[in-house]
Amino acid sequence: MFKQRSGSGVFLGKIRRRVFIFSILLIGCLMLISMRLWHLQVLQHEILAGKSENNRIRQLRTDGLRGRILDRNGIPLVDSRPSFQLSLIPEDVEDMEWTLDFLEKEISIDKQAIKEAIKSTRSFNKVTLKRDINREEVAFIEERRIDLPGVFLEVKAARNYENGDMAAHILGYLGAISQKQYEKSSPEIYSRDDFIGQYGVEKVFEKTLRGGKGFKRIEVDAAGRELRNLATKHPESGTDIHLTLDYETQKAAEEAFGDKMGAAIAIDPDTGEVLAFVSKPSFNPNDFAFGIKSDVWKKLLADEFHPLQERPTQGQYPPGSTFKIIMAAAALEEGIITPETKFYCPGHYRLGRRSYRCWKKGGHGYVDVHTALVRSCDVFFYNVGIKLGINKIAEYSRKFGLGVRTGVELANEKPGLTPTKEWKLRAKKEPWIKGETVSCSIGQGFVLATPIQLARMVAMVANGGWLVTPTIIKKDNIKKETGGVKTSLKDETLDIIRLALRGVVAEQHGTAWRLRKGKYTYAGKTGTAQVVKMKQNEKWEHEKMQIKHRDHAWFVSYAPYDNPKIAVAVIAEHAGHGGSMAAPIAQRIMDTYLSKLEKAGLIEAPTKDEGQKTE
């Protein structure tokens, strides 16, 4: 080695020790660094490698085009249209305040909400400014593009309900996926900002209508720029749904209702196919296309006439005199009456100390079952009802499909109610009172039915005793023999009822006599559903009552009489008497459908004298 020659020899001796201390400290620091490296690169490697991949790879979901909803002849009722959406990427905007102020002034964006959204959005992700902007706004934005860096237009598919509120209840609407729905499904099917069928066919056939999602996996840099495409899966389009609805018939039904409230349902008596489905008041599903505004939604919910209720399947009403069809059938089948049996109607019926009125104050005199149905004599059916007893009445109600859900492909169908003695004990904890049988005999009291049930009931009369299952989905080759259940009713019984229902329209005192001059041969039964129970001797002063306390008008019918092609149930809420208010709506529905069939050569044109037939 070498020797120290300078005068600072003492110092140079000491520095060796100090370098040694230094090197110990250095080794300590480097050990610490190595341990940290081990921690990050070995122990935490998987987590951090995952984060690195997350940084690098963006998976963009691409939506499949949602299937259309078509009428029975392929006319689109719902389809998807392109819509423009205005978005911005906050990082690319030069002057956010100015940009938002400008857009607020020019195309009325919600500035406050957007500011919130910008705060909660990850960097380099887009924020939606306004969905579904109109053509003028698109043109305006395109013109001012240079002034608006970071703002851009996107094309999105929007649900388009061609006819506004027409058939809204059956078509339904889309809404933002709820937290619950999202958690139940898998991320391959839905993303958090998806819209999903929340009502009607859109909801029930969500799986069919919804396409399969595709994706695009891209490599991005920190600025979010797409560098290259790593993988692509094309989305699958959804399947179209062919409904059984007939566009023209539906349209006519909606028009016939006008501003009136209520429901109408028309079915093919042989197949159960729903031809028209009206629920009024209605709503416009287009309002839901991009998420309904909360004020519109609140208004719909708060409306005392419940526009969101699906009346044909969810509205439970007393069937009123339409129930007499079932009463007549039960009495004839049970042998309580023959076609010749007559009861005397003095205008009221006495049971114990109570008196029950017939709607005709002066009474109908001696009536048989035919006349009782034609003129809707209450007293005749009071007598029949007491003889049958409530449980027999319930048994036959069920044969006609009351008290059970029809099984139509719509959500939340209501079953109605066919009371029995056991039911009352169970539900009301009280024994059955005979007087209640009297009320039930004319379809009041506890009896409740939905319009679709009554349409099925009258269809069963029309088709010779087959209880069909209503359907809204077009299928090939359905017949009553395949889709329906044959009831044990005798043909003679049905013949008597059919003749009587024809009489309601065709005979002079028939309650729907006003339809006698119509183009086709109709058969039907009117009814009145009491909304407020009236006292025994109270006068029926329709015009003086508040609208919401007025009675509902029923009309159930089918046509043509000898070759039924359509069965209809109409309830006009708070409209008074069935013959005057509900029957014309039913007639218009039937006429529209039948003239279509006639033009298509599926039925023969009616001969004139048939329509003139009187008693």
Add this chain to the structure above:
Amino acid sequence: MTGEYLERYKWRKFDSTLLFIVLLLSAIGVIAIYSSNLQSDSMFMKSLYLRQIYWISLSLVAMGVVMFIDYHTIERMAYPLYTVGIISLILVDITGHTGGGSQRWLAMGGFNFQPSEIMKITLIILIARIVDDMEKDEEMGVLDLLKPAFFAAVPFLMVARQPDLGTALIFIILFASIVLFAGIRKRIIVKTAALMAILAPLFWLFLKPYQKKRILTLLDPESDPMGQGYQIIQSKIAIGSGGLWGKGLFEGTQSKLNFLPAKHTDFIFSVVAEEVGFVGSIILIALFFFFIMRVMETAIHSRDKFGALITVGVGSMITFNLLYNIGMTLGLLPIVGLTAPFISYGGSSLLTNFIGIGLVLNVSYRRFASE
């Protein structure tokens, strides 16, 4: 023949191993800079590695110049050199332009130069000179420390004002390490340590809000994932995703796709660690360790006290820069603008470190000069 023999003998005393390690580290830096900007759209960024090579060449020339001037001559020039350094710091204050929120650059012939970097060298020389001038063999007392402390405090305050706390801290480190190597009384060490412990909370009060935030963010990077914490998180992701063997040379995605900010300067170590993994990182750290020990060994074998002191000064400067920089990329220390010696991009720091190495080689080369 004798003269020729002497020349060859002297040449053998030149520490070529040290120079070789420096060049190796610089080459690693060039490759890392090249890799980190491989996919950049900007031609400027893509060619940064060429600029780095240019700077390395320039720095090698500067190193050679420094090496061949006898360091005793340099010792005599200590005060003028220090004055030039201070003047250039004042110039930064007046004319310098702002980069990254602080004023620390000086435009010089087309290149931006950071005078605070070169100030480190002049401070090392001056403090070593002052301590050497004392001609004391025993440990220094408090009064002995006042003079070097004053000369360190001037650039510290000036640079801290820019504000560039990282570099300012280096001046304190240089002062402390040189006087510690020179020897001070144990009592002072103990008392200073105690005083610092007491003053640390007060120090906190003098930090600017952004500096406080950096320290707080370090403790919990996720609290501010888009702001201060972003760099820490992304650096940890880069290093951690490298794993044991790394993603492979030129395969690092964190750096290339720009997730890692300041990737070719302050976070170059993260770029390396992502691509070569734990194994490569340890090799790099070992290389640095070997390098630093080589410098320190020069101090032990130096001919005189001044030579030893400038060598430990340079050694401490490089060591502190390295440890702090790596600690910062690993999320162990708050983020300040301290670069990794020889591998980070940047002309000023390259020049400074190479000049420092020039001094070390100078001391090593002349250890037998009197023979």
